[in-house]
Amino acid sequence: MVMRGRSAQQRRSSGAVAVAVGSRPAVTGTAEGAWLVRGKDGRLTAYAPCRGGLLRWTETRPGGPDWSGPEFFEVADLTHLAVVQGADTYVHFVGRRERRAAGGPAVDVVHAIQYQTGRPVTEWRSLGNPHREPDKARNFGVPAGAVDTAGTVHVFARNAGGGLMMRREGKGGRWEPWADLRGGDIQDGIVATATSSGQVEVFAPAGGAALHWIQPEPGGSPQRSHDVRPGPLAGSVAAVETAPGRLTWFWTDPTGSGLVCHRRGGWAVPLGGTPGDGANAVLRTTLDGYDCTVIAHRGAAGGVLVGVCGTEAESSGLWWTDLGRTCLGAPALAHDAYGRVVIAAFDPDGTLRVARQAPEPGLSFLEWVCPG
Numbered sequence: 001m002v003m004r005g006r007s008a009q010q011r012r013s014s015g016a017v018a019v020a021v022g023s024r025p026a027v028t029g030t031a032e033g034a035w036l037v038r039g040k041d042g043r044l045t046a047y048a049p050c051r052g053g054l055l056r057w058t059e060t061r062p063g064g065p066d067w068s069g070p071e072f073f074e075v076a077d078l079t080h081l082a083v084v085q086g087a088d089t090y091v092h093f094v095g096r097r098e099r100r101a102a103g104g105p106a107v108d109v110v111h112a113i114q115y116q117t118g119r120p121v122t123e124w125r126s127l128g129n130p131h132r133e134p135d136k137a138r139n140f141g142v143p144a145g146a147v148d149t150a151g152t153v154h155v156f157a158r159n160a161g162g163g164l165m166m167r168r169e170g171k172g173g174r175w176e177p178w179a180d181l182r183g184g185d186i187q188d189g190i191v192a193t194a195t196s197s198g199q200v201e202v203f204a205p206a207g208g209a210a211l212h213w214i215q216p217e218p219g220g221s222p223q224r225s226h227d228v229r230p231g232p233l234a235g236s237v238a239a240v241e242t243a244p245g246r247l248t249w250f251w252t253d254p255t256g257s258g259l260v261c262h263r264r265g266g267w268a269v270p271l272g273g274t275p276g277d278g279a280n281a282v283l284r285t286t287l288d289g290y291d292c293t294v295i296a297h298r299g300a301a302g303g304v305l306v307g308v309c310g311t312e313a314e315s316s317g318l319w320w321t322d323l324g325r326t327c328l329g330a331p332a333l334a335h336d337a338y339g340r341v342v343i344a345a346f347d348p349d350g351t352l353r354v355a356r357q358a359p360e361p362g363l364s365f366l367e368w369v370c371p372g
Contacts, residue, residue: 025050025072027350030329032082032144032235032279036344039117040089042337046344046352046371047093049081054093057352057371058118062337064356067371073121078110079142086147086194090115094145094155095124098138109143109155109167127155127167130178136160146192146200148218154200158186164204164213166222181222183211189234197245205234210251214264228262230255233277240282240293242312250280250295259295259307261314269315273307274300279330284311285341288361296331296343304331304345308363325353325368341365 027048035047042062048055050072057069075081080096091114098105109127114120131137141158148154154168164181185206192202198218204211209231213222232251242248242263249262252275259271259280281296291311295318299305304327307318327345336342340357343365347353352372355365 025052025055027055027328027346030279030332030346032080032142033084034332034334035083036332036334036342037083037085037091038089038334038336039091041117043117044334044336044342045091045114045117046332046354047083047091048346048350048352049078050350052076053078054081054121059336063340064336064354065369067354068118069372070352075110075112075124082142082144084145084147084153086151086153087149087196088147088151090147090151092145092147092153093121093124094143096140096142096157097126105138107138107140109140109157111145111153111155127175128178130165130167130180131160141186142188142190144190144192144202146194146202148194148200149196149198150218152219154192154194156181156190156192156202156204158188158190158204162186162206164190164202164211179221181213181224183213183224186211187234189232189237191237191239193239193241193247195241195245195247199245201239201247203228203232203237203239203249203251205232205237207231210237210249210262212264225264228268230260230268232260235278236275236280236297238280238282238295240284242284242293248282248293248312248314250282252277252280252297259318263312271309271314271318273305273318273320275305276300276302281331281333283333283335283341285335285339287363292363294333294341294363296333298327298330298345302326304343306343306363306365321364323355323365323368 043059046057053075054073055070060066078095084092093112110124112124139160143157164183187205190204199215202213210228212225233254236252258273262268276298295307304323307320309318331345353368358364
């Protein structure tokens with residue numbers, strides 16, 4: 001395998017340690033972004049932040065049902081972790097690190113890559129912090145990432161003044177300086193998504209609105225678009241490409257009225273439902289010959305809920321199913337090697353559970369299994 005434009009530091013890898021159930025570090029929640037991914041070889045991998053680092057579970061063959069893991073990767077001082085996958089199937093980890101220092105906590109953003117399913121993770125590289133003043137640096141926000149079709153990694157985060165900052169990988173693997181994209185009153189919970197046309201879009205919760213940035217062309221600097229109201233509950237935003245180059249955004253209304261969806265050029269559409277305060281997972285799939293969108297989240301009562309609607313026909317209604325399992329954090333969705341919808345969630349004690357689409361009409365799932 002050739003890794004073009006990667007530095008020697010990035011090519012050096014850090015190994016994993018297999019851990020027994022009794023000595024396993026405790027899962028501390030779910031990572032932001034796509035924490036259940038399918039690699040180029042068709043195998044699924046699940047990730048979770050834990051005390052002192054990262055846990056990884058990997059299918060032993062495409063389509064399962066067996067898994068290996070968890071494997072533990074030591075990553076000290078992380079406070080938040082996001083998982084991002086590019087079209088090349090490389091998995092990128094973007095984290096916020098807060099280390100002890102003489103003048104108080106020192107905050108920076110770190111990045112690592114897994115190039116192939118089941119392979120080691122590169123060493124974690126610091127992307128720094130745009131603030132030089134210690135007080136401002138400590139208030140730097142939680143990063144989000146996106147990888148465009150050219151393989152360029154984009155990292156976004158809220159600065160101490162409530163604006164949006166971006167740092168991205170340039171030509172030859174060298175990272176450009178942090179760029180100020182402005183905005184104001186931004187909260188953590190930023191989501192960035194790349195489309196098949198090569199452009200990156202960003203949604204950022206900001207009080208009663210969602211601030212929206214769009215690249216005018218692939219590789220361009222993201223430009224501020226129209227604000228969207230009502231704004232999202234921070235941490236709930238998810239996006240899926242529902243037509244070539246067109247994203248549909250989903251989020252939870254902070255007033256408690258359920259889900260909302262939005263496409264550029266249209267109005268925000270209320271969808272109802274009873275989501276909790278976590279993230280939504282969204283996946284486009286074909287069911288009984290129809291183009292459908294699947295949404296999964298932790299409901300207000302703590303259980304895993306799955307909704308289905310026609311793609312770009314959300315206003316016609318969603319059909320919800322309670323999968324009967326209480327979860328920690330947010331569930332994740334992916335397709336396995338056979339195109340089946342797979343849902344993954346963590347029990348409240350941190351045990352990973354996975355369920356696959358059943359071979360019957362509509363969308364139903366087989367029994368939950370425990371990968372390890």
